[in-house]
Amino acid sequence: MALTDHSDIYVAVHDAGINRIAHAVFRQRPSLVNLGTVGFVRNPERLCEKIDAHPVVTQRGNPLVGLVPGLPVALTSYTVEYCFQVTTLQLDVHPGNIISLPPQLNPPLAPQMMAVQAGACFGYGCPSPDLVAKLPYLPAASDKPAIQMRQNADGRFVATPQVNDRQIDKPPREVMIPAGELLCTCLDIFGTLGFDFIGPLGHQRLAGRLGGIEIVDLAPTSLEDSIECYLSLVVKLGVLPKLQIPIIQFSTVTGLFSLEVEPTPNSAALPFNPALEDDQFKVFLDLAVGPGQTSGGGGGSGGGSSPPPDPGVVRGRTRTGIFDATAALSEKAVQELFIGVRDGFSKSGSGSKDLGPFSVSYAAEVHLENGSIDLRSDGSIAIKELDVAFNTLEFCLGLDIPKICIGGFCIIGIPFDGCLVHAPSFCLFEDDPDIELCLDLAPFVRIELSATLEALTKYAVNSARTAAMNDWDAIEAGLPNHWQIYIDPITLDVDLFDVADIVRNLLEDAVDAALDTILGPLPGWAKDLIKAILGPVIDLIGDILDLGDDIEEWLSDKLGVSLGLFNFILTAVADHLAKGHPLAQIPDPLTILPADGTLIPVLVPIEFLGLHVDDVEMALEVDLGG
């Protein structure tokens, strides 16, 4: 059964992959899951659980603890220090085989559900009784700036930062009491989640749905229920809405075409979308390709000045089993994308060459028409009969008409041995070239392209990256390594075809007109004499150009081979398809959370990235690093 039997696009993430991402977030952005008041921010070692942060976090001076306001002391402006840590987080997509759900959540894990287990610690910085005894009454006042109390050497409490006595006389908004003993409570929290697409058609979002929540070993039960109720509110009203993922609606891909992606409607064949099954979170999407929003004009032949990509090498997979993530495109979707690329394709180029008796040049702008793409069971991709048509194809010729000499006949001959004295000769067309002309062949010439392609991935180490750089340095310097996706041509045929017979007539007429131009100043009889001497244009240009009977073959040779038009077309296509020009480059490691101010981005290494093609779909397979 194919992944895309019931949709155009299939995206799945294995629960092991999700847990790897969660692990990376915990280590690289610890301040997201370790919260505490200012005392804990300054002294993370006081937390209930030691934080296992990535070394780069401390190297870059990133905080280990996210700052939260103090816990208010009722009826006063005092607050108390506390911390909250999520120490572990695991997800387990149906069927449950990672997390053992507590009885309260009715194990085993129900179909189309995901289990979540989090280890959480709450630390309360209980002030010492001696300190509390020395604190004055401080009524609640919400309109004053927050000030922290600090005890001087003489035991007297002062406000920090330093303020004068007059300010001290005014009741502060919040005064944090330094923590004494830290009272830690660590619990396991279990939950179950489902997922749905919500929102109106065209603006749908992927949103979580809380099934249940359970705090283990908390008593009395009423307290447990109260806390679970509160946590449910936090998850339902705070966490899940924040984690909603909008589905792509419109996206212009390099100006060539636009994509419209919508969730595939549920049906008997596809009862669940999204689906939580097979240890994977799956999403099924349908694709519509529309015209791109080009900014006018085709791409120039010169192209941009971006440096060439680093050469990659094939890197094999080291793991076995299900991939951490899989994204598949059905053959129908590939065909739609092919149409999008084809219809948005436009390139221009030019070239010239001196071929001795004549010179040729061209200026062309091409677009693509017709053709089809076919995924094959042997893993190859076949592009068939793709027409390269011309918006413009100016084909210019510089003709060096052979020197023709009249006269020079023999006046005094040598019997049986040639001539002794010749009459003066009179020669025409001694210049090079004698005439120049251009033809617009765009309406009359087509090129057909067929190719067999192989999809593969390679890993390229950025050559500009130094040994001293870590992944974060490289990302910041714009020098990450890359996984590269190639569509390499196995065979590539470019044939000039469908050259209309009228091209020969056009050529003759153009030469004729050019001759009329250069003969223009001569009297009529002289024009006629020279034309008679030159003979029919068809013979003249046939001789000069070595035209032969097959103008298609001749044009194919001159345009395609001598002038390199085929190379230009191949290069243009190769920008997208050929060796040395990756179709796409995915930076490694992948950025899961972008940098936030001074906080480093959360990066997850891509351990393996592969492309699999069979006769029904094309799949991108990913293993994430630990």
Add this chain to the structure above:
Amino acid sequence: MKPFVDRATLEQTSFDSALPSGTAAVVHRFQREGRYAVALSPDGKQVVETRTIYVEHPRADAAAAEGAKPRDIVLEPPRPFPEHPQLPQAIELDVSRSATLAGAAAADADQIATPQVAGLVTGGYASFTAPTGGAHHVVITRIGADGEQEKEFDSTRLGATDAFAITLFRPGTYAMRNAVGGREGRLVVHYPQIGRTAYRPAEPVTVAVHERGFEPGELTIGPGQGVIFQVAAESRITVELLEPDDGPGDAGRKTSLATRRVRPLVRPGSERLDPSGEGSPTAGDGEPGGST
């Protein structure tokens, strides 16, 4: 950019054996050894330039005839062609002035030798021509051992064995005249026809010039076809256009050279038709240019 055609030569309609230029040339044969002075004169009177031609037996013959060397052959200064074991049997001399050649007509200078001193074997030929408009009268005098002078050749009065060759391009009717004997003939250059094959002029026509006149006295040739006047009696030959032939005119002239290769149409059950309507092939390659 060099013009693709020399219009002055193409449109030349007047030819004079006394002043050979353009497509015209006069040929003279040197039968005797000796030193010859070639005098160039624009008007037949004032000499503006003199050149020298040495004529001698072929070297092998000269060695065999060492003892029989004619007394009046003087190769002084010493033979100027030591590097040439064999002198040519024919030379071609540009009879325009050297100064002229070095200037405006220099573009054609490489086609014709213009030595101040030339050598020729006994019985060899010299042809004289010049770029259009640059011709001179040519008078050749044989210089004897004692400095005595004997007229050998005068382009205003060609002698027996001399020849005058011209190539005519301009269609029309020309008068052939011998100024010495007052004889006259007619020469017609027919209008060129653009055909299915490239036109190439036929072989040149030879016209004998006798005291009694030209033979043939009337002839028709194709444009670009040569005419060789073989002189049998003293003569000064002129050929001048009397009546131009402008052909069908601009209205009737074919404006296109694009003669299509049109496949003959064949009606079922009928003979082939020629859709071009051009009929039989026009005068072209190998068209006879014989006398009428």
